[in-house]
Amino acid sequence: MLDIQKELSSVIKAGLKELFSISAEEVILQETKKEFEGQYTLVVFPYTKEAKMAPPLIAQQLGEYLVKNSSIVAGIQVVQGFLNIRLKDFVWLEILKQLQGQLNFNLASKGEKVLIEYSSPNTNKPLHLGHLRNNFLGYSIAQIMHAAGYEVVKTNLVNDRGIHICKSMLAYQLFGNGESPESAQIKGDHLVGKYYVAFDKAYKAEIDELIASGLDPEKAKKEAPILLKAQNMLLAWENNEEEVVALWNKMNDWVFDGFAKSYQVMGVNFDKTYRESNTYLLGKELVQEGLKSGVFYQKEDGSVWIDLTEEGLDQKLVLRKDGTSVYITQDMGTAQLKYEDFKANQSVYVVGNEQDYHFEVLFHILKKLNKPFSTGNYHLSYGMVDLPSGKMKSREGTVVDADDLMSEMIETAKERTLDLGKIDGFTEKESSELFHDLGLGALKYFLLKVDPKKRMLFNPEESIDFQGNTGPFIQYTHARICSIQRKAMEKGIQIQPIEDMETVELSEQELIYLLNEYRTKIDESAKNFAPSVIANYAYDLAKQFNKFYNELSILNEEEP
RNA sequence: GGCCCCUUAGUUCAAUGGAUAGAACGUAGGUUUCCGGUACCUAAGAUACAGGUUCGAUUCCUGUAGGGGCUACCA
Numbered sequence: 001m002l003d004i005q006k007e008l009s010s011v012i013k014a015g016l017k018e019l020f021s022i023s024a025e026e027v028i029l030q031e032t033k034k035e036f037e038g039q040y041t042l043v044v045f046p047y048t049k050e051a052k053m054a055p056p057l058i059a060q061q062l063g064e065y066l067v068k069n070s071s072i073v074a075g076i077q078v079v080q081g082f083l084n085i086r087l088k089d090f091v092w093l094e095i096l097k098q099l100q101g102q103l104n105f106n107l108a109s110k111g112e113k114v115l116i117e118y119s120s121p122n123t124n125k126p127l128h129l130g131h132l133r134n135n136f137l138g139y140s141i142a143q144i145m146h147a148a149g150y151e152v153v154k155t156n157l158v159n160d161r162g163i164h165i166c167k168s169m170l171a172y173q174l175f176g177n178g179e180s181p182e183s184a185q186i187k188g189d190h191l192v193g194k195y196y197v198a199f200d201k202a203y204k205a206e207i208d209e210l211i212a213s214g215l216d217p218e219k220a221k222k223e224a225p226i227l228l229k230a231q232n233m234l235l236a237w238e239n240n241e242e243e244v245v246a247l248w249n250k251m252n253d254w255v256f257d258g259f260a261k262s263y264q265v266m267g268v269n270f271d272k273t274y275r276e277s278n279t280y281l282l283g284k285e286l287v288q289e290g291l292k293s294g295v296f297y298q299k300e301d302g303s304v305w306i307d308l309t310e311e312g313l314d315q316k317l318v319l320r321k322d323g324t325s326v327y328i329t330q331d332m333g334t335a336q337l338k339y340e341d342f343k344a345n346q347s348v349y350v351v352g353n354e355q356d357y358h359f360e361v362l363f364h365i366l367k368k369l370n371k372p373f374s375t376g377n378y379h380l381s382y383g384m385v386d387l388p389s390g391k392m393k394s395r396e397g398t399v400v401d402a403d404d405l406m407s408e409m410i411e412t413a414k415e416r417t418l419d420l421g422k423i424d425g426f427t428e429k430e431s432s433e434l435f436h437d438l439g440l441g442a443l444k445y446f447l448l449k450v451d452p453k454k455r456m457l458f459n460p461e462e463s464i465d466f467q468g469n470t471g472p473f474i475q476y477t478h479a480r481i482c483s484i485q486r487k488a489m490e491k492g493i494q495i496q497p498i499e500d501m502e503t504v505e506l507s508e509q510e511l512i513y514l515l516n517e518y519r520t521k522i523d524e525s526a527k528n529f530a531p532s533v534i535a536n537y538a539y540d541l542a543k544q545f546n547k548f549y550n551e552l553s554i555l556n557e558e559e560p
Numbered sequence: 561g562g563c564c565c566c567u568u569a570g571u572u573c574a575a576u577g578g579a580u581a582g583a584a585c586g587u588a589g590g591u592u593u594c595c596g597g598u599a600c601c602u603a604a605g606a607u608a609c610a611g612g613u614u615c616g617a618u619u620c621c622u623g624u625a626g627g628g629g630c631u632a633c634c635a
Contacts, residue, residue, distance in 0.1 A: 033579070043578060045615050055615080081615080082579060122635070162635060276635090303633065312563085320633045327635050356564060357630050383566080384628080420598095450573065454566065455628065468584040469573070524576075536574060536583090543583080 004091065005029055007072060008040060015065040020051040020058070029085075031517075037077040038084035039513070045081040055081030095512050107519055110149040115342055116142045118350035119268070123160045123255040124168045125193035127262050127402035129385050129458060130352065133447045137382055138350040139268040140448055140531040148526035153342050156270040157334055160252055161277045166233040168192050169247050170226065171199035181254050187261060187403065188254030202226050238324065265406050267440065272341065274334055280325045283333030286369065287319050295368045308364055316361050331362050332369075339373035346376040348529065353381040353453065380529045383455035385447070400460055408460075409439035416466055438472050445471030449535040469539050477542035 009027035016022040024047075032041045044058045051058050056078055063076035063083050072091045077084040118138020121127060127135075138154070146152045172179075172195045181188045203226050210220035221227075236244045263269065287304055290296040296304050296318060304319035318329055338347065349359060359379035366374035387400065414435040426434065442465075449469065450456045466472040518537075525533040 028576095030576080030578085036579080041579090043616095045578080048615060079579065159635065164635070301633095314563095314631075317633055322633080324633085326633070330635095352629095353565065354629055355635095358635095360564090381565085386628090454573090457572070459572085465585070470584085473584095520576095532574090539583085540574090 004040070004072065004087065004095075008066075008070065008085065011066055011070045011073075012042060012062065015062050015069065016047065019061055019065060020047065020053070022047055022050045032084050036079060036082075036084050038075075038086040040085045040087070042083040042085065043081060044083055048081075059083040092512055107147065107149040107522060109151075112346065113151040113153065113342065113344040114145055114346040114348060115153045115155060115338060115344035116145070116348045116350065117155045117157055117338075118142075119156045119263075119270070120351065121156075121158060121259060122164060123158060123189075123192070123252050124164045124196045126187070126189040126258065129400040129402065129405060132266070132402050132405070132443065133382060133385050133456075134350055134352070135263075135266055135268050136444050136447050137380065137452055137531060139266075140444075140534075141348070141350070141380065141526075141529055144522060144531060144534060145526045148522050150346075150526070153272070153344060154270045155338065156273045157276065157279075158256075158273060159276045161237070161248075161280070163230060163234050164196070165248070165251075166230045166237065167199040167203075168196040169244070169251055170230050170233055171195035171202065172251065173247065174202070181257070187258040188256075189258030189262070190401075190403070191258075192251050192255050199226065199230070262403055262406075265403070265436075265440070274337065276330050276334075279333040279337055280330035281333070282336055283329035283331070284319065284323075284325055286332045286336060287325075287329060290318075290365075290369050293369075295365075306361075306365055306368070308361065311364055313357075313361060313364065316365075318365070328358065328362055328365070331358075332365060335362075335366060335373050335377075336371070339371070344376070346378065347373065348378045348380050350380045350382070353383055355379075356381055378529065380452065382452040385456055385458050388457065388459050400458070405460070406440065406443065409443050410435050411439070413438035413442065413466070413472070438466070438475065441471035441475050442466060443471075445474065445535060448531045449539070451532050452530055474538050474542045477546050481545060 008029060012027045013024055016024050016027075027042065029040045029042055032038045042059075042062070044055050044062065047058055048055055059078040059081060063078060063085070066073045066085065067076060072087050073085055074088040075086045077086070116138055119131065119135050121131060142152045142154050172192075175198055176195065179191070181191050184191055186194070203224055206224040206226055207217070207220045210224065211217055215223070233244060237248060287296060290306075291298060291304060296306050298304050299321075301321040302323070303317060303321040305315050305317055307315050309315065316328070317326060318332075319325060335347070338344070351359065356379065359377075359381075363374070363377050363379075366377065414431075417435065417438065446458075447456075521534055521537045525531060
């Protein structure tokens with residue numbers, strides 16, 4: 001296998017030694033920018049001191065040495081301290097031959113299994129805009145890592161137990177009148193969410209009442225009857241009381257049913273779904289184990305803690321004094337379960353950045369417990385999605401509902417496409433699929449083009465553009481390329497895919513160049529867990545293709 | 561208070577420590593024309609501030625200012 005970089009750097013090393021007596025350990029070559037000649041660039045500034053010579057002179061002499069001594073270098077260009085290297089055509093042909101029959105866009109297997117946990121919804125309310133960013137990030141990073149040569153397992157951890165779930169259940173018991181998704185014609189998750197809101201409303205009314213009757217506000221918050229009832233219900237649930245468990249099952253089924261529909265519209269899926277109600281007990285076992293081995297310690301009141309002050313963190317509770325588990329307890333259990341199920345080398349958690357501290361603590365605990373799954377953990381932490389009015393708050397009703405948003409996007413796509421009048425002859429099914437792809441494409445691209453760790457702004461008023469740096473623009477370009485190639489085939493015209501390419505050889509060179517570039521981007525994207533790298537690269541390519549095809553006059557435009 | 565993250569054109573986003581900091585939207589001007597829209601061309605416009613490391617800093621380090629998050633026996 002011909003390795004261009006290796007070949008070049010070994011000659012460069014020899015040249016540095018012979019011409020300037022510099023022994024370089026490593027030579028870093030970068031891709032040449034488009035506006036300059038050549039494919040690879042060596043930056044010679046670092047050698048100025050040792051060579052005692054001006055950078056352009058070093059580059060010139062080194063370049064001449066390369067042309068003379070390397071069989072693959074066709075020519076050079078010197079710009080200040082930059083040495084641009086142009087390779088001979090046969091090099092590209094050689095590589096093309098090697099790639100023959102394996103022009104596969106996926107990279108060679110890395111022989112590693114990576115587990116990606118994302119989505120992780122609560123079963124007390126429907127999904128919102130923030131969940132969309134999570135789901136799209138998780139799903140796309142899974143696709144990217146697959147393309148980068150990893151074996152990928154997608155998991156979802158559903159938080160289906162706890163006081164917040166009981167709140168919805170209680171409100172349903174009080175005000176529900178036996179309503180069901182069927183009878184109310186509402187998606188299950190939305191119906192349950194409705195009662196979560198109803199609880200909060202009743203709870204606030206009770207607090208106001210108590211305060212009006214002269215109670216201290218802090219006390220009122222803790223002693224509102226409806227809250228006490230919810231707490232009782234949680235205890236009843238933990239004690240497996242039949243009636244409560246039945247209600248819990250019924251309402252969870254509604255929510256799962258609703259989520260399944262949302263996931264389908266989103267186009268995401270999972271290999272395995274875990275439920276917190278099944279993993280928290282295992283977490284408790286791990287706490288007992290760690291207590292024995294001295295990783296945890298017990299306070300007098302019976303609560304169990306870990307001391308991470310040596311690691312620069314705090315002390316952290318892992319089990320309440322009443323023996324019930326907290327969030328981190330169940331996460332320990334889930335980690336073990338996932339390991340037993342899949343034995344992955346890496347485990348990625350797609351969770352918002354408000355939980356940075358939580359995961360730092362979790363990973364430290366796993367290390368201290370000395371578990372095989374204590375390595376390879378990564379928290380893919382992403383920033384919040386803000387609205388122009390500020391942060392989204394469920395209780396204040398300032399959330400953007402995921403289902404609503406997706407429908408609106410599809411509706412917008414429909415309106416714009418109909419305006420353009422480009423779907424004549426489409427069946428109804430084809431049209432609605434097209435609207436779905438365009439609407440979701442716009443939404444996905446919008447949420448993915450931004451560096452995950454940054455906060456981002458979403459303006460629903462302006463909706464999302466279908467022109468410029470957007471998903472539909474890329475989709476449109478793809479459709480246009482296909483259409484042009486189809487027409488060209490019909491007319492028997494041979495199209496050179498890249499500007500300035502006159503011979504078949506050169507277009508093959510460019511093909512490999514693009515393939516290499518694509519693979520580099522995939523690797524970079526996977527390494528940084530950043531779909532934004534690929535997203536922006538795709539836009540860049542689409543723009544280039546569009547510009548080139550704009551100059552082709554043989555064909556008419558076609559529908560996206 | 562302590563810890564973590566962020567700050568780039570008017571706005572929303574790019575830029576493995578390298579070449580003239582890229583786009584998009586918006587704005588202005590122009591081509592096109594019954595008018596508008598579409599399309600195309602052109603222009604203006606940015607690294608929060610102060611130091612440091614380096615041949616070279618948007619990028620790394622320190623400090624300042626601004627924004628956000630965490631700091632629950634919530635999840």
